[in-house]
Amino acid sequence: MFSIIAQRLRQKKRTISFPAAAPTLPDRFRGLPELDPGICATCAVSCPPPCILACPAKAMFEENGAMRLDMGRCTFCGSCENACPHGAVRFTQGYSLSARHRDDLILGPGLLPRMEALDTRMRKLFGRSLKLRQVSAGGCNACEADANVLTTVVFDLSRFGIDFVASPRHADGLYITGPVPENMREGLMLTLEALPLPRIIIAVGACAISGGLFADLDTSAKGALPHLEPDLFIPGCPPHPVTALDGMLRLLGRI
């Protein structure tokens, strides 16, 4: 008993003060990507730019003469940054990546992600208490592991009234990870149907948003879309816990 108390004191208080203070991220963290407006405009018309060839996830593409980076597919591996001979692609320390609409995850030179909170009624319902049922549908256990990290003392998710719960009947929303391959489609849909209305759906990670690396595989893993209409997209592979927390707090209008 006393040794446990002594150990508790030794292990110290570890909860970060985010969102009151900015989080500490590693200096090599690859967050919000930035494309250089000048250089990328000229490169987009050369065929095909090295960043497109280097991307493992088909996240870089050219659209009407402009370079685009789809954060809904991006694994944040940094290959495009390394491949660009002009230093025009850069991953910044920006951790606030989430969006309400799929199209808002597509970045270009000068295009930033756009995020808005739930409407007043939904905020009134869930703003101070949001219980989530997590479903891994083909997830590789990285998104799942970092969802678990949110519940540790470091992030202490429940101080915001957000919790992962065991039963979909107790849940206000679904936290989906993984590309939703054929064999998990029914399990995911049955879980969703068990949720009372109104509910929110959160697609977490490149896989759940778009199928990510698995979108072209023969198990038709296209992510939560088009079957579901997520209310929140949290990009990453996996998203840093701060990114996920930031997205949920913005959704609830708490940041």
Next chain:
Amino acid sequence: MIRALEMKPGTPVPQAEIPALDQEEFGEAMLALAAQDCRIAALFAAPHPLADPAGRLRIWAVMADDAAGTVWVLRSRAIKGQFHSLTSLLPQLHLFEREIAEEWGVLPEGHPWLKPVRFPPPVPGRASVFGPKNEAVGHMDFFRATGSQAHEVAVGPVHAGVIEPGHFRFQCHGEDVLHLEISLGYQHRGVERALPGFPGPRTLALMETLAGDTTMGHGLAYCRAMESLSGTTPCPEAEILRLVMLELERLANHTGDLGALAGDVGFLPTLSFCGRLRGDFLNLSALVCGSRFGRGMVRPGGVGFGLDRERTALLRERLQATLADVEGAIQVLWDSGTSMRRFHDTGVLSREDATALGLVGPAARASGLERDVRHDFPRGWYEHLRFPIPTRDEGDVFARATVRHLEIRQSVNLILNALSALDPDLASDPARLAPRTAASPPLLARDALTVSLEEGWRGEICHVCLTGPDGSIGRYKVVDPSFHNWFGLALALRKGQISDFPLCNKSFNLSYCGHDL
């Protein structure tokens, strides 16, 4: 004289040098190797020619000889429609033969337990050996105990916690579990079928996400396969950094597991401490490469990130501080008598059963089996380090927890040891660390075979790559340690209670997606 080719993992061999055996010879060679204490590392089928999915199938086997540090490779002559099952003589093959049956529509004649493995989409031109009733995931004949007091409990695929999906079916008599049957496949993404062809940027990314908690393990096994086939040798600094990252992955997961084990018996202090400490190890990976899971670190030919003097000092300092906190967090668990009462004698897996099933990793070592790829088949910087393999004989939850604790200490020592040999000037030179970029993929040896073995935190990771006549990947086989070990969990539950399941499950902590691929 065993008709098989003995080789070192990492050394490519021409496929033509591997003797082609008929069914009887193949079986005899497998049994002769097993009699010499070799164990299965991989068993799979591939069409011939490799590029023709409708071609005649050959069966390939890789048997690991831990004592000699070599592997034996065998292949069968073309089979048609069926092959002789060896499972009843060599139970460690049971799931591999089921996998071949499911993937290629060939019948393992005499298999005592033939059931689907992952319920993949149907293959055009190849009929299923299971028939239409096994087409949907989870639909199969479960083993069934009968009797007036026998009952059945079905759990999953979606579970209560934040965890991957899988279906568990318990046959019970009162509180006692007679048998647990595990039916997986819900996570099946079809990764292996997407690998043939010339390796590109996506190939490595798929390897890093085979099992996301084993990014370094699978990433490294793949990179070594590519290096082996292209005759590339990474610089010593890159090898040291790979060791550091592989051990950090082990530290994070073992620490998390010990915390979760404490949580499963309701001892919350260690759960709470280790939850944080696991994240601290992940953050050390991010200190090196920007990703908590080591994404982007390993690449064919080297590593993507270096360590300068300051970063090395910071890594060393934070590693030692984290280890000190882990020791404190685990000590209070060991001192908790009620927790230890739950750990001892729960989920016992005997040495005999572990051997028969071909178990690997901490679960095997906790049942007294001295096997560890880092020790028996050292590659990279592990060749320069000598260390004992920590084992326990009890085979219970306590043993699996203790082995993890000992490995945590050992991993920290290995990292510190390796870092002391690191020249910070050379280790921060990107051109030296990663000579190859995504734009210049390696040229692979033609018609060759190579075997990669790595000790991931769950145990042996085996990758086998067969190249075609044009030097592209013709068949790429992945064996995650979980593939060997899931049945070990099923056996450990026998004579236990359903309430022991979370604790036993966590003490194995196997991968669903690594199994389902």
